[in-house]
Amino acid sequence: MAHIWQGLLKEYEQYMPDYLKASTLGDSVVTMREGSTPFLRASFLEEITGASKVFVKYEGVNPTGSFKDRGMTAAMSNAKAKGAKAVVCASTGNTSASAAAYAVRAGLKCAVLVPDGKIAMGKLSQAIAAGAHLLQVEGNFDDCLNLARKLSSDYPVELVNSVNPARIEGQKTASFEIVDELGDAPDIHCLPVGNAGNITAYWKGYKEYNEAGQSTKLPKMWGFQAAGAAPIVLGHVVENPETVATAIRIGNPASWKKAEAARDESHGLIDSVTDEEILAAHKLLSTKAGIFVEPASAAGVAGLIKKAKAGEVPAGATIAITVTGHGLKDPQWAVRGLDGVEVTPTKIPVDEVAAAKILDL
Numbered sequence: 001m002a003h004i005w006q007g008l009l010k011e012y013e014q015y016m017p018d019y020l021k022a023s024t025l026g027d028s029v030v031t032m033r034e035g036s037t038p039f040l041r042a043s044f045l046e047e048i049t050g051a052s053k054v055f056v057k058y059e060g061v062n063p064t065g066s067f068k069d070r071g072m073t074a075a076m077s078n079a080k081a082k083g084a085k086a087v088v089c090a091s092t093g094n095t096s097a098s099a100a101a102y103a104v105r106a107g108l109k110c111a112v113l114v115p116d117g118k119i120a121m122g123k124l125s126q127a128i129a130a131g132a133h134l135l136q137v138e139g140n141f142d143d144c145l146n147l148a149r150k151l152s153s154d155y156p157v158e159l160v161n162s163v164n165p166a167r168i169e170g171q172k173t174a175s176f177e178i179v180d181e182l183g184d185a186p187d188i189h190c191l192p193v194g195n196a197g198n199i200t201a202y203w204k205g206y207k208e209y210n211e212a213g214q215s216t217k218l219p220k221m222w223g224f225q226a227a228g229a230a231p232i233v234l235g236h237v238v239e240n241p242e243t244v245a246t247a248i249r250i251g252n253p254a255s256w257k258k259a260e261a262a263r264d265e266s267h268g269l270i271d272s273v274t275d276e277e278i279l280a281a282h283k284l285l286s287t288k289a290g291i292f293v294e295p296a297s298a299a300g301v302a303g304l305i306k307k308a309k310a311g312e313v314p315a316g317a318t319i320a321i322t323v324t325g326h327g328l329k330d331p332q333w334a335v336r337g338l339d340g341v342e343v344t345p346t347k348i349p350v351d352e353v354a355a356a357k358i359l360d361l
C-alpha cells in the first residue's frame with residue numbers, strides 16, 4: 001500500500017523541537033497535510049543555464065496555494081496547544097489566506113489586520129471566505145504589526161506572522177523534501193526573498209539535515225529580491241517598495257540579518273531582478289514547464305537566468321528553485337503583460353477546416 005502523507009509535523013517529527021513534536025502536541029496538531037509538493041525537472045532551464053539538472057519545487061500546490069502553509073501548521077498547532085483563543089496576523093496576502101484556513105481547522109478565531117487605504121479585496125478573498133475578522137487599522141503596515149504584537153502579549157492571542165519562530169521550523173521541511181528526492185543537497189538553491197523568513201528556514205533545514213547525516217554537502221543559497229524592493233541588495237531600507245511581485249514588496253525585511261547569514265555561511269548571494277525579468281520567467285514557467293505561479297514566485301527562476309547570462313552558473317551543477325505561490329493568486333499577469341496588452345482569443349467561423357488551419361494541423 002502507498003504511504004499516505006500525514007503532514008509535516010508527523011512526517012518530520014524527529015527534526016522538530018520538542019514543543020512542535022506531534023507526540024507532544026497530541027490532539028493539538030493542526031494540519032491540512034501540507035508539504036510533499038512536486039519537485040519537477042525543468043529541462044528548459046538546463047538548456048538556458050548549462051546546469052546538468054534543474055528542478056522546480058512547486059509550493060503553489062500546498063492547501064491554500066503557497067509555502068506559508070508549512071509554517072502555519074507549526075504556528076497554529078503551537079497556538080492551540082498553548083490554549084490561545086485567537087490568532088492574529090498583519091497581512092494582505094498569503095499569510096492571511098493560510099492563517100484563516102488553519103484557524104478554522106484549529107477552532108480558533110482569526111484576525112487579519114490590514115492598513116488604512118486601498119486594499120485589494122481579491123487577494124484577501126481566501127481569508128474572507130474562511131470567516132476571518134478583517135480589521136482595517138487607521139495606520140500603516142508597521143502600525144498593524146505593532147498592534148498585532150500588543151494583542152498577542154496582552155491577550156490569549158498568538159501572532160502568526162513570520163516573526164513567529166514556529167513558522168521557520170515548519171518551513172525548513174521543504175529542504176528535507178528536496179534532499180529526500182535528490183538523495184543529497186543540490187549545489188545551488190534559488191528562491192525569492194521578501195521578509196526573508198523562507199531563505200532563513202531553507203538554510204536551517206539544509207544545515208540540520210546535513211548534521212543528521214542525510215546529506216553530504218550544503219547548497220549555496222541564491223536569494224532574489226525585486227529591483228524595486230531590494231533592501232538587502234542595496235544595504236538600506238526601501239521606503240516605498242514597488243514591484244508587480246506583491247508577495248515580495250517588502251522594504252524592511254523582518255529576517256534581514258538571518259538572510260545575510262544564510263547568504264554568507266553558504267557562500268551564496270542575494271541579488272535583484274527587474275519586474276520585466278520576473279514576468280519573463282513567469283511566462284517561461286507556464287509555457288515551458290506547465291507551472292503556473294504568481295509573479296513573486298518567479299523571482300528565483302528570473303535570478304537564475306540572470307546569473308546564467310552573466311556566465312556565473314557552474315556547468316554540471318544540480319540546482320533547486322523554489323516557486324513559492326500559485327498562479328491563481330494573481331491571474332491577471334497571464335492575461336495582461338507589463339505593457340498592458342491583453343491576450344484575446346482568435347475568432348473563427350463554425351468551421352472545422354478554419355480551426356485546423358489556425359492550429360497548423
Ligand SMILES: *Cc1c(COP(=O)(O)O)cnc(C)c1O
Nearest residue numbers: 094194195196197198247324325
Ligand atoms: C511570503 C511569500 C514570499 C516571500 O517569502 P519571505 O519568507 O517573506 O521571504 C514569496 N513568494 C510568495 C508567494 C509568498 O507568499
